[in-house]
Amino acid sequence: MGKDYYSILGITRDASDIDVKKAYRKLSLKYHPDKNKAPGADNKFDEVGEAYDVLCEPSRRITFDKFGEEGLKAGLPTAAGDFVEGYTFHGNSRKVFTDFFGGDNPFADLFNFEAVLDADGYVSFGGLKGRSQPKQDPPVERDLCLTLEEVYNGSVKKMKISRKVLNDDGRTTSTREKILTITVKRGWKEGTRITFPKEGDQGPNKIPADIVFIVKDKEHLLFKRDGVDLLYKPDIPLKAALIGGSIEVPTLDGRVIRVPITEIVSPGYRKTVVGEGMPLVGETGSGDLIVEFNIVFPHSLNQSQKSLIKQALVCVP
Template identity: 55%
Template sequence: MGQDYYAVLELGRGASDGDIKEAYRVLALRNHPLKCKEPWAPERFRQLAEAYDVLSDPRKKGVYDKFGEEGLKGGVPLEFGTENSWSDGYVFHNNPYKVFKDFFGGDNPFAEFFTKDGSEPNMAFGGLRGRGARKQDPPIERELYLALEDLFYGCTKKIKISRRVMNEDGQSTSIRDKILTIDVQPGWKQGTRITFEKEGDQGPNIIPADITFVVHEKPHPRFKRAGDDLIYVATIPLVKALVGCAVAVRTLDGRLLNIPVNDVVHPAYCKVVPTEGMPLPQAPARRGDLVIRFDVVFPKQLTPHKKKLLKMALLG
C-alpha cells in the first residue's frame, strides 16, 4: 500500500486547497529541524514537503487521488495517445527546504537562519529561542607537525582543508577546498594552539565548528627541547671526561660552536652555554640556553700496565 499524503498532512480526503496549505504551514513550522530537535524531525519535514508538493499541484493531485502513490510514481496509461503510452512517473526532488522556502517566499520566518557564512542565527522568530537555537559543532582538532628549525626561525604554513559550504540557494551544500595560512612565530612550543573560527562544515541548521591546529615538534637529530632550552648530548671518551676537551656543536642557524670543557665530567655534570637555545615566544630577540650533557664512553678493557698507571695517577 502506498503512502497516504493526506494522512501525512493530518487531513481527510475531502480537504480543500486552503486546508492543504494551512496544514502544511502549521506542520512545517512545527517540525522544521531548526525548531524541532527530535531525531525523526528531518524525515518528518521531508514527508510533509513531499505531501504538499503532490497535493498542491492539481495534475499530480488528480493522478494521486485516482491511482494512489504507486500510479503517481510508476506512471499511468495516458487517456489520449498511442497504444502503450504511459505518463512519466513522479519523483520528489528530495529538497524539503526548497518547498518550505517557496511556500513562505519573502515572508519566510526562518530566513535569518540560512546565512551563507554560517554565522549565529537571528532568534527573532517567536518560539525558536531556547530549544530551537542552533548549537555550534564541537571543535575540530588537527595536529601540526613542525621541525625545530621552523620553531626557531618562524615560518608560514599553508594548509588545504576540504569543507562543506552553503550554495547560493541557501539550502544545499557542496564540498570546496580552502587554504588556511598559519604564521608560525619563533619560539612556539609543543601544544601551542591556533584556532580558525567557524571554518568547519557549513549547513542550513548548524554553526560551523572551529578548527584548531595543535603544534607538535618533530624529532630532531641533534637537539631535544626543554622549554626554551636546547639539550645536546656529547659523546666523549673517559680520558676527555677526566682531563678536559672541547665540544663542537652545530647550532640550528648553522654556526659551529667550539665549547671548552675544563671540568671533570661526572655523571650529573652538564655544561650550560647561555643564550644559545630557543627564542622566547614573548621576546624572540632573547633566547634560552644550550645545555650540553655527556655520554662518557668507558674503555672495554685495560691492560695491566694501563691499570697500574691509572691507579698511580688517581690514587697518587
C-alpha cells in the same frame, strides 16, 4: 499577469537577503494554520512559502526578476541550445517553514505566540524560544607537527583542508579544498593553539566549527626541547672527561659553537650555555643550551695502560 513574489512578502525588488528572511519570518508566523484559523490564512501561508522559496534562491530570483512568474515556471532556452526546466513549487509550505526555523516541528514550541513576537511583529533572529538559534559544532583539532628548526627560526606552513560548503540553494553541500596559511612564530611552545574561526563544515542552520591546530614537536636527532631550553647529549671519551678539552655543537640556525670542558665530567654532569636555547615568544632573549655529557668508557685496557693509569691516580683520593 503573474504573481509578484515581492508584493506577497511586502518588500521591494531591491530587498536584501536579510530583508527577504525577515519578511518571511514575520508573515509565516502570522498566517501559520496552527495559529491562525481565519478564513484564507492557509492559502496566504502557502503563497508566502512559495514566494520565499523563489526569492531565497539566487538563480530563481534572478530568473523571476527578468522574466516574471511565467518565465520562471515555463523554463528558458540557454545560449548553448539547451533548455532549463521551469520552476515548480513543491507545495509543501510546512516544509519551507520547518527548514527555515529548524527542527521537525519548531512551531510546536509557540505556546505563547504573542509573547514571542517582537515590536515589529516577527520573531527575532534568535529563533523560536531558541530552537532555531544556529549552534556551532565543537572545534576540529589537528596536530601541527613542527621541527625544532621551524620553531627556532620561524616558518610558514600551508595546511590543506577539505570541508563541506553550502551550495547556492542554501540547503545542499559539496566538498571543497582550501589552503590555510600558518605563520609560525619563533619559539612557539608545544601545545600552542592556532585557531581559524568557522572554517569547518558548513550546513543549513548551523555555525561552522572552528579549526584548531595544536603545535607538536617532531623528534630531533640532536636536541630535545625542555621548556625554553634545549637539551643536548653528546658522547665524550673518558680522557676528555678527566683532563678536559672541548666539543663542537651545531645550532638550529646553522652555526657551530665550541663548548669548552674545563672541569672533570662525572656521570650526570651538565654544562649550561646561556642564551643558546629556544627564542622567547614575543620577547627578546632566549633560553639556554643544556649539555649533558655521556661518558664513553674504553672497552678494554692492556696491562701497560692499567699501570700508567694506576700511577697517575695514585694520589687521587
